Amino acid sequence: MKLKKKIYVFSTLLMFILLVLANILIYFLFERMSHNTEYEQLIGRAKELTSALSKLETEMDADILLRAFIPANGAISIVDSNNKPLINVQSLAGLGKVGGDVSPSNSYTIDRFEGTEALSISMPIIWPTGEVVTMRMTQLLTDVEKNMQVLKYVLIGVTTFAMIPITLSSMTLGRIVTQPIENLIRAMDRSRQSGTYEKLTGVVNGNDELAKMERTFNEMMEQLEQNYMKQEQFVSNASHELKTPLTVIESYSRLLARRGFENREVVDEALNAIISETGRMKEMIAQMLELAKSSGSELFEFAEVDLTQLLEAAVKPLRQAYGRDIVIEAAGPAIVETDGKFVKQLLFILLDNARKYSDREIFTSIVDKESEVEVTVKDFGKGIPQADLPHIFDRFYRVESDRSRKTGGTGLGLSIAKEIADGLGAALTIESVVDMGTVIRVLIPKR
Numbered sequence: 001m002k003l004k005k006k007i008y009v010f011s012t013l014l015m016f017i018l019l020v021l022a023n024i025l026i027y028f029l030f031e032r033m034s035h036n037t038e039y040e041q042l043i044g045r046a047k048e049l050t051s052a053l054s055k056l057e058t059e060m061d062a063d064i065l066l067r068a069f070i071p072a073n074g075a076i077s078i079v080d081s082n083n084k085p086l087i088n089v090q091s092l093a094g095l096g097k098v099g100g101d102v103s104p105s106n107s108y109t110i111d112r113f114e115g116t117e118a119l120s121i122s123m124p125i126i127w128p129t130g131e132v133v134t135m136r137m138t139q140l141l142t143d144v145e146k147n148m149q150v151l152k153y154v155l156i157g158v159t160t161f162a163m164i165p166i167t168l169s170s171m172t173l174g175r176i177v178t179q180p181i182e183n184l185i186r187a188m189d190r191s192r193q194s195g196t197y198e199k200l201t202g203v204v205n206g207n208d209e210l211a212k213m214e215r216t217f218n219e220m221m222e223q224l225e226q227n228y229m230k231q232e233q234f235v236s237n238a239s240h241e242l243k244t245p246l247t248v249i250e251s252y253s254r255l256l257a258r259r260g261f262e263n264r265e266v267v268d269e270a271l272n273a274i275i276s277e278t279g280r281m282k283e284m285i286a287q288m289l290e291l292a293k294s295s296g297s298e299l300f301e302f303a304e305v306d307l308t309q310l311l312e313a314a315v316k317p318l319r320q321a322y323g324r325d326i327v328i329e330a331a332g333p334a335i336v337e338t339d340g341k342f343v344k345q346l347l348f349i350l351l352d353n354a355r356k357y358s359d360r361e362i363f364t365s366i367v368d369k370e371s372e373v374e375v376t377v378k379d380f381g382k383g384i385p386q387a388d389l390p391h392i393f394d395r396f397y398r399v400e401s402d403r404s405r406k407t408g409g410t411g412l413g414l415s416i417a418k419e420i421a422d423g424l425g426a427a428l429t430i431e432s433v434v435d436m437g438t439v440i441r442v443l444i445p446k447r
């Protein structure tokens with residue numbers, strides 16, 4: 001059964017059962033109250049009759065008195081202690097025989113007389129002869145039955161009318177709940193069939209769970225689409241970037257095969273080029289793996305570290321390997337709560353770029369600010385043109401003039417640095433003037 005139908009059937013049925021139960025209760029309470037009223041009236045009449053009888057002197061007048069007290073559509077009978085009828089007065093033939101079971105111990109009995117209910121009471125009285133007898137009084141409940149019939153029709157009518165808005169509202173409720181779910185299923189189906197990221201149209205701004213579900217679905221689709229596009233672009237960029245060194249290696253290998261055996265110069269040139277290109281490919285693959293790792297749900301391990309010490313550790317191997325003059329300006333330790341391993345990797349990327357793209361000394365400094373520590377890497381190299389600055393953190397992006405350089409470089413370093421900075425909650429800013437140099441600042445929050 002569809003959810004819409006389930007909601008509709010169950011809520012309608014539940015309301016119907018509740019209404020019917022309530023009406024049955026009302027019906028029987030009303031019937032009980034009507035019987036009690038009739039009973040009170042009959043008892044009143046019986047008491048009046050008893051006091052009138054007590055004033056009688058002869059048994060002869062009793063019959064006349066009983067006739068005067070007989071209820072409309074009723075009967076009065078007097079039985080002696082042996083249950084033998086003494087007198088029986090009745091307005092309908094046979095009515096006097098009704099109520100034989102009633103005894104003074106139970107308040108009243110309800111029997112049927114010719115299809116109509118009859119209420120009987122009984123009470124002991126003293127007969128004019130001085131004997132204790134039982135008086136039975138019976139009353140046909142014609143009016144009560146008529147009233148109960150009217151009540152029955154009223155309750156059935158009320159239930160029927162009440163079921164109309166109940167049915168309509170449960171149908172509406174079913175539609176309200178299932179409409180967004182159906183839209184969602186349709187969108188997912190379309191996505192599955194077309195292989196695209198389909199979003200829901202006409203999403204309302206409401207604050208209820210269903211509107212939130214629709215909005216969250218659209219946001220999720222948007223994110224999936226973006227991730228997919230990024231990934232696709234990454235893969236196509238990566239394969240494109242790997243193609244260049246492979247083409248170089250291939251052409252030099254062919255050259256070696258053709259002319260390598262007779263020409264030593266060619267061998268040297270080809271091998272140098274092959275070694276440099278394979279080195280570049282190795283570096284690129286290592287960086288791509290790094291990127292794949294950091295764009296996953298990398299867990300940073302935050303702990304207290306001294307940034308001055310970290311910077312010294314990052315600078316040392318560069319000084320040794322390239323013999324470059326790298327200055328560190330720091331007023332003692334700078335303690336922050338961050339992931340030291342990643343900060344070191346980030347600093348290494350910035351320092352390596354400064355080394356690659358400049359020939360003079362490199363300046364680094366650490367400034368302890370109120371809630372963060374600023375690490376600066378400054379070089380006096382060729383700088384980056386203003387037009388390239390907005391793209392400098394994009395994957396594989398390289399300034400035009402550097403693309404042909406044989407010194408290496410993959411265009412991935414700064415995008416890795418940016419991802420690390422984002423993960424650590426640090427800000428990365430770059431300022432550069434062509435032929436003057438470049439300054440990169442990293443603002444690392446203390447906590």
Ligand code: ADP
Nearest residue numbers: 353357383398399402409410411412413414438
């Ligand atoms: P890679 O250095 O491997 O090419 P990066 O992402 O680290 O890749 O840098 C992207 C580009 O930004 C470099 O190719 C270079 O053109 C430019 N660049 C980065 N740092 C500097 C710098 N300190 N001075 C000049 N140009 C730079």
